[in-house]
Amino acid sequence: MAIVHGHFDVSVAPAAGQLLAWRERLGMIIDVLPSRATIALPFRGVMDRYEVGDLLFTDSETDQVTQERTIARISRDNLRRIAFHMVLSGANGCVVGRPANRAGSAQEVGILAIDLDQPIFAQRDACRHATLFVPGTRLQHLFPDPGALHGRVLGPHQPTVRLILARALRLADGIRHLPAEAACRELLALVELIAAAYAEAAGLRGGKRAIARAMAFDHARRFVHAHLTDSELTPESVLQALGLSRPSLYRLFQHEGGLGAYIRHLRLRAAADDLVRYPGLTVQEVAYAVGFQSASDFTRAFRRAYGMAPLEMRHYGGARDGEQAE
Known part of the structure; x- marks a missing residue:
């Protein structure tokens, strides 16, 4: 085993090209969104990258920056990890939302979890972050289901989070x-601390009640995944099958906006993959295959979630395949 280290600093580029240099460097993971005004300004962007086994740790310092990872972008790569973004020093303000509307609520971030298999929009203040x-x-x-962590924020003032950030620094x-x-060993210990903090925040750790909640969530999640393509799968059918109370079931999926939103998200994500994987299928066939009962309802939901129509999604996938063929 070895540590693979890389260093990058945009200060070697002309001031008017520094933000663009940062965008190009991060382009393998996420899209940086510069404005006409910010492109012409100097930009602070320094990154040290450490790859150890199957773990990757980066230490960066940047000015304020806006970034997004869209469903079209996700369709063009194979990055399928959970990223824990930790603010080590500087401003900890961040707007987190979805690329479809590029809107979200400003909040103080200690740790932000991002599933690279899901879209996200983030506008972050100037800071040092790992x-x-x-x-x-x-x-x-x-x-x-680690993807359930996507978009969850742990505040910087929680004692456990302060401990994690100090250790990360x-x-x-x-x-x-x-x-x-x-x-x-240090990275794996940090992973365990972060995972435990998120589990505690989600009520999945800490006594018999938390164990029962974790088991109920796992049971419900498995049931939904097993029946996802069944058009009869609804929150009501899950209630009847699992025998949980309505409030209990809602609390399990509260972060996702409820069980109905969770089911819809999984179906849309599966459809996004199918649109690229099976170019011979019509949009209607893809919609029915993932459990939607109406192609028009599917198209509206897809556009709301991802900011583009299903056929546009297929176009991006086709462009990717063409690039690979070349």
């Missing part, structure tokens, strides 16, 4: 001097 990229399999002992300052095995 990001830990983790395979979902390393989180499944606490979160059977020490690691960012010292990881380059550690043997690879020691760096891997």
Whole structure:
């Protein structure tokens, strides 16, 4: 095992090209959205990147920046990890939302979880921040569906979060001097701390009640995934099948906006993949295959969620395949 280290600093570029240089560097993961005004201004952007086994840790310092990862972008890559974004110093304000409307609520961020398989829009203040990229399999002992963490924020003033951020800062300052095995142990310990903090915040850790809640969530999640393509799958059918109370079931999926929103999200995400994977299927056939009862309802829901029509999504996928063929 070895630590693969990379360093990048936009200060070597002319001032008017620094933000564009940062956009190009991050382009493999996320899209940076510059405005005409910000392109001409100097931009602070420094990153140290450390790859250790299946973990990736970055230590960055940037000015205010706006970023998004769209469903079209997701269709063009194979990045399927959970990223934990941690604000180490500087301003911790961040607007987090979805690319479809580029709107969200401003909040103080200690740690932000991002599922790279789901769209996100984020406008972050100038700060030093670390990001830990983790395979979902390393989180499944606490979160059977790690994607449920997407968009969840832990505030910077929580005692557990302060501990995590202090540990992440020490690691960012010292990881380059550690043997690879020691760096891997430190990163895995940080993963466990972060996962435990999110599990506690979600009520999935800490006594018999939390254990029962975790088991109920896992049971409901498995049932939904197993019956996702069944057009009869609804919150009501899940209630009847699992015997849970309506308030209990809603609380399990509260972060997703309720069980109905969770089911719709999974169906739309499956449809986005199918539109690219099966270009011979019509939009109506894709809609029915993932459990929608109406092609028009599917198209409206797809546009609301992703800011584009299903056929536009297919166009992006076709463009990607053409690029790969070349």
